[in-house]
Amino acid sequence: MADLTRLTAAQTAEAIASGETSAVDVAQAHLDRIDAIDEKVHAFLHVDTEGALAAARAVDAKRAKGEELGPLAGVPLALKDIFTTEGVPTTVGSKILDGWIPPYDATLTRRLKEAGVVILGKTNMDEFAMGSSTENSAFGPTGNPWDLTRIPGGSGGGSSAALASFQAPLAIGTDTGGSIRQPAAVTGTVGVKPTYGAVSRYGMVAFSSSLDQGGPCARTVLDAALLHEAIAGHDPLDSTSVDAPVPAVVEAARNGDVRGLRVGVVKEFGGEGYQDGVMTRFHESVELLRELGAEIVEVSCPSFTYALAAYYLIAPSECSSNLARFDAMRYGLRVGDDGTHSAEEVTALTREAGFGAEVKRRIMLGTYALSSGYYDAYYGSAQKVRTLITRDFERAFGDVDVLVSPTTPTTAFPIGERADDPMAMYLADLCTIPSNLAGNAAMSLPCGLAPEDGLPVGLQIIAPALADDRLYRVGAAVESAFTARWGHPLLEEAPTL
Numbered sequence: 001m002a003d004l005t006r007l008t009a010a011q012t013a014e015a016i017a018s019g020e021t022s023a024v025d026v027a028q029a030h031l032d033r034i035d036a037i038d039e040k041v042h043a044f045l046h047v048d049t050e051g052a053l054a055a056a057r058a059v060d061a062k063r064a065k066g067e068e069l070g071p072l073a074g075v076p077l078a079l080k081d082i083f084t085t086e087g088v089p090t091t092v093g094s095k096i097l098d099g100w101i102p103p104y105d106a107t108l109t110r111r112l113k114e115a116g117v118v119i120l121g122k123t124n125m126d127e128f129a130m131g132s133s134t135e136n137s138a139f140g141p142t143g144n145p146w147d148l149t150r151i152p153g154g155s156g157g158g159s160s161a162a163l164a165s166f167q168a169p170l171a172i173g174t175d176t177g178g179s180i181r182q183p184a185a186v187t188g189t190v191g192v193k194p195t196y197g198a199v200s201r202y203g204m205v206a207f208s209s210s211l212d213q214g215g216p217c218a219r220t221v222l223d224a225a226l227l228h229e230a231i232a233g234h235d236p237l238d239s240t241s242v243d244a245p246v247p248a249v250v251e252a253a254r255n256g257d258v259r260g261l262r263v264g265v266v267k268e269f270g271g272e273g274y275q276d277g278v279m280t281r282f283h284e285s286v287e288l289l290r291e292l293g294a295e296i297v298e299v300s301c302p303s304f305t306y307a308l309a310a311y312y313l314i315a316p317s318e319c320s321s322n323l324a325r326f327d328a329m330r331y332g333l334r335v336g337d338d339g340t341h342s343a344e345e346v347t348a349l350t351r352e353a354g355f356g357a358e359v360k361r362r363i364m365l366g367t368y369a370l371s372s373g374y375y376d377a378y379y380g381s382a383q384k385v386r387t388l389i390t391r392d393f394e395r396a397f398g399d400v401d402v403l404v405s406p407t408t409p410t411t412a413f414p415i416g417e418r419a420d421d422p423m424a425m426y427l428a429d430l431c432t433i434p435s436n437l438a439g440n441a442a443m444s445l446p447c448g449l450a451p452e453d454g455l456p457v458g459l460q461i462i463a464p465a466l467a468d469d470r471l472y473r474v475g476a477a478v479e480s481a482f483t484a485r486w487g488h489p490l491l492e493e494a495p496t497l
Helices: 009-018 025-041 049-064 108-112 159-164 179-187 221-231 249-254 276-291 301-326 343-354 357-369 377-397 422-429 433-438 469-488 488-494
Strands: 044-047 076-080 116-124 170-174 190-192 213-217 263-266 295-299 402-406 441-449 456-463
Touching: 009 025, 009 221, 009 422, 025 049, 025 076, 025 116, 025 179, 044 159, 049 116, 049 433, 076 108, 076 159, 076 377, 108 116, 108 221, 116 159, 159 170, 159 179, 159 213, 159 357, 170 221, 179 357, 179 441, 179 456, 190 221, 190 469, 213 221, 221 249, 221 441, 221 469, 263 276, 263 488, 276 441, 276 456, 276 469, 276 488, 301 357, 301 377, 301 422, 301 433, 357 377, 377 433, 402 469, 422 433, 441 469
Parallel strands: 076 116, 076 170, 263 295, 263 402
Antiparallel strands: 044 116, 170 213, 190 213, 190 441, 402 456, 441 456
């Protein structure tokens, strides 16, 4: 049959279930692809060849016995290196956890295994998920398969690059300020930030606990929905887990229709700082939605203007608290423990050697914002802005069913271009951050290539909390119409590595 690495996840699962191919053959094809090209892309930090083939053999054994297979059984997946995996290294892209082998699985990891998904390995990421380019990884940057001299987004650039280079049909990311959606936008893939609490955070190394959210990454909307359904659901091990039914995301992805839907275009997401080609493709997508029967309404959310500033007080504050656990006493790196240093000195030496520059920057910012005399002025004020942003969303969703915007202001920028300019780097998440602050659901899907550089552009769809199915309903309609008219940008136009 056709190249197994070019099939969608849905096609792969169907081929395995029907006996047209085996799970082992599918896994081996992807492992061979990784072996052939990942030296150039650097999407993976660890490839679990033995574990992947063992999982694939288990799927084939179930099929041979006539047992029913799940909708993703035997489908390979690239897992962001922020989720614990029993017996497999989890580094979070940091030297401070280099070589750490977790003794347990994250809830998300366990659910993937129960679904028969074949985990190929762990993907590269900005250290502790702090970044928008995957340049902050302690193990070196990842390249964008469209142009290896450009960034694949961040912090989940390894996962998005694995998809775009056909090293895996599915991937997992995490989204604190846009780290699923922004990589999806710049690599021409689909990325979804579910409603906060819809996917368990148990076993996910924490960056900013009130913002972090794991979610699905794929090459098509349907594949993302199938993965979403596999990993979502209440988890008593996670105190922030939402005890509510998983929305019918797969049904919505199979029956995308926007007729009669009110779609809001966010006034604040556009103008100065937005690349012309990005706005061209966005406006084409809005017109496509109109042609498909949606009613287009301009919506103003004035508090979104302050989202970036609020985020960069709240997220560093929470990170300064969460990362205090890396003290050289319990797990991970330990420096200076030679009998001549106190426990405090060992902790300081370990943190100096183990944390990268961006992590240190955010810890210091957060510690300062939480310090006596500054808490109310900085952190407290940021939380008030967060409330205003949530209210803007509530008012908007009183008038429309979903909101749309560009996912990112620009296409993928060259590696190194913003490395010495943190503010320019932070602006990559301008459109994605408000959804994290409010906790609602959002998706990025491809909407073509920017005419000036031929690189992918992402369309962002935002839905109310617990209305994740609306993302897939709209996304599937846009994807189907877009592909029929212009072709799928990744599946038909991506360069060959």
